[in-house]
Amino acid sequence: MKAPAVNRELEELSILFELSQKINISNDLQDILNTILDILSRKMGMTRGTVTLLKPYTDDLVIEAAHGLSYDAKQRGHYKLGEGITGKVAASGKPMVISNINDEPRFLNKTKTRSDLDKKNISFICVPIKVGKETIGALSVDKLFQKDISLDEDLRLLTIISSLLGQAVKIHRAINEERDKLRAEAEKLRSQLSEKFNFTNIIGNSSQMHDVYVQIHQASKGNASILIRGESGTGKELVAHAIHYNSIRSAKPFVKVNCAAIPAELIEAELFGHEKGAFTGAYQQKKGKFELAHSGTIFLDEVGDLSMPTQVKLLRVLQEKEFERVGGVETIKTNFRLISATNKNLETMVKDGVFREDLYYRLNVFSIFLPPLRDRRTDILLLAEHFLKTYAEENNKKINRISTPAIDMMMTYHWPGNVRELENCIERAVLVCDGETIHGHHLPPSLQTSTQREQTEDISFEEKVATYEKDLIIDALKATRGNISKTAEMLHTTVRIVGYKMKQYNIDYKNYR
Numbered sequence: 001m002k003a004p005a006v007n008r009e010l011e012e013l014s015i016l017f018e019l020s021q022k023i024n025i026s027n028d029l030q031d032i033l034n035t036i037l038d039i040l041s042r043k044m045g046m047t048r049g050t051v052t053l054l055k056p057y058t059d060d061l062v063i064e065a066a067h068g069l070s071y072d073a074k075q076r077g078h079y080k081l082g083e084g085i086t087g088k089v090a091a092s093g094k095p096m097v098i099s100n101i102n103d104e105p106r107f108l109n110k111t112k113t114r115s116d117l118d119k120k121n122i123s124f125i126c127v128p129i130k131v132g133k134e135t136i137g138a139l140s141v142d143k144l145f146q147k148d149i150s151l152d153e154d155l156r157l158l159t160i161i162s163s164l165l166g167q168a169v170k171i172h173r174a175i176n177e178e179r180d181k182l183r184a185e186a187e188k189l190r191s192q193l194s195e196k197f198n199f200t201n202i203i204g205n206s207s208q209m210h211d212v213y214v215q216i217h218q219a220s221k222g223n224a225s226i227l228i229r230g231e232s233g234t235g236k237e238l239v240a241h242a243i244h245y246n247s248i249r250s251a252k253p254f255v256k257v258n259c260a261a262i263p264a265e266l267i268e269a270e271l272f273g274h275e276k277g278a279f280t281g282a283y284q285q286k287k288g289k290f291e292l293a294h295s296g297t298i299f300l301d302e303v304g305d306l307s308m309p310t311q312v313k314l315l316r317v318l319q320e321k322e323f324e325r326v327g328g329v330e331t332i333k334t335n336f337r338l339i340s341a342t343n344k345n346l347e348t349m350v351k352d353g354v355f356r357e358d359l360y361y362r363l364n365v366f367s368i369f370l371p372p373l374r375d376r377r378t379d380i381l382l383l384a385e386h387f388l389k390t391y392a393e394e395n396n397k398k399i400n401r402i403s404t405p406a407i408d409m410m411m412t413y414h415w416p417g418n419v420r421e422l423e424n425c426i427e428r429a430v431l432v433c434d435g436e437t438i439h440g441h442h443l444p445p446s447l448q449t450s451t452q453r454e455q456t457e458d459i460s461f462e463e464k465v466a467t468y469e470k471d472l473i474i475d476a477l478k479a480t481r482g483n484i485s486k487t488a489e490m491l492h493t494t495v496r497i498v499g500y501k502m503k504q505y506n507i508d509y510k511n512y513r
Contacts (some may be wrong), residue, residue: 029172033065046141053137093135098124206376220246228341235418236341244297251298260302276326293336304344330504373415387426402438482513
């Protein structure tokens with residue numbers, strides 16, 4: 001008498017072990033559900049079975065997986081909470097056992113798969129699928145009806161299986177939510193990058209910069225190689241970003257390489273990757289920048305610093321769109337767009353024999369020249385105000401303007417470091433400024449030219465005070481749009497004194513309205 005019970009227990013353990021193994025090795029919920037139903041069919045004598053899940057934020061139950069049902073039958077298997085046996089189990093969270101569905105009026109047979117003859121021979125077991133205390137669906141099976149045979153053992157086993165199933169659904173939904181979250185964050189980041197590097201956000205309103213904008217727009221449309229020329233600090237990398245994020249490759253990788261920052265003996269491995277053991281320290285295989293840039297854009301900054309051997313390999317990649325990793329024999333195909341930049345005179349380097357002429361023509365299909373800041377002085381104030389706003393917010397300071405003398409100092413300076421130097425200058429000024437206005441003494445010593453120092457040393461104390469007063473009044477008039485009352489209030493003095501000083505220094509408030 002004990003043998004059948006032992007066999008039953010062993011069979012149940014076998015079923016649960018097989019299900020646990022499947023759940024542990026698979027992240028595919030549909031695969032797990034189909035496996036569960038297949039095992040129930042093979043080892044429990046199930047003729048039909050369904051896993052019905054509640055659609056999130058609704059009262060609708062739909063069949064997610066089925067055994068012994070056609071596609072059309074699955075599509076018909078829709079329930080509302082409380083509707084039929086399945087709907088009632090999902091609503092109440094309690095199992096139901098129907099010994100013979102022919103005697104149960106609540107059995108709806110929505111799938112239309114059971115004939116009247118079948119109904120006389122079918123038992124139906126339906127158990128809730130739960131995650132914690134929340135019911136998220138139901139597991140139901142058909143078994144051949146047998147008189148005087150208890151279904152309690154089947155109910156107990158199905159309850160355990162439904163618990164495993166609930167955990168699988170929970171894990172699957174958590175994975176999907178995390179994946180959707182990561183996709184949303186990636187899309188948000190991609191959108192932010194596209195907006196950040198949109199060429200309309202490059203600061204500059206001079207005629208030279210308008211020409212650059214036109215060229216960026218033209219370059220973004222195609223796949224030709226781009227060579228960005230200009231002195232250090234003019235914003236070549238920013239232009240490269242703008243071209244990529246306004247091109248058809250904007251959703252693909254943008255890979256940057258500073259050729260001047262990588263030692264000559266490592267540049268080849270950096271660009272093309274290397275195999276494990278290719279050289280001392282190559283402990284594992286590494287993909288190169290060209291491989292990582294597949295379908296996207298690779299930006300080679302300071303391309304004029306590449307050695308002749310590396311130039312030869314770069315030329316081959318540009319011509320053939322293929323390469324081998326260092327220490328490897330496999331030829332790797334890649335599809336990329338190349339944007340390069342340099343502050344060097346490549347034409348002179350070609351004449352001197354230190355830069356390959358054929359590579360030069362491959363790089364220089366479409367050239368964009370960025371003018372130095374000294375040649376676009378009308379942009380200095382725009383850039384300075386942009387950097388002032390950025391770093392004032394970053395340092396939580398209420399600095400809202402730059403004094404006239406400070407502007408004059410910036411306008412007369414020659415800016416050898418270009419936009420990068422101007423940005424550093426404003427960042428420093430924001431750090432040392434304790435008021436609401438950037439004054440000349442907040443600027444770096446490099447802007448305090450010898451001529452300005454000599455002029456300052458030659459004037460008298462009274463003239464220095466007068467200059468300071470005049471600058472204060474002009475700055476206040478600018479801030480208040482020529483409103484004398486507000487100017488007096490800002491300077492903590494009276495309208496009469498402001499009027500007297502304006503007459504003394506020949507300041508016309510109308511010029512600031």
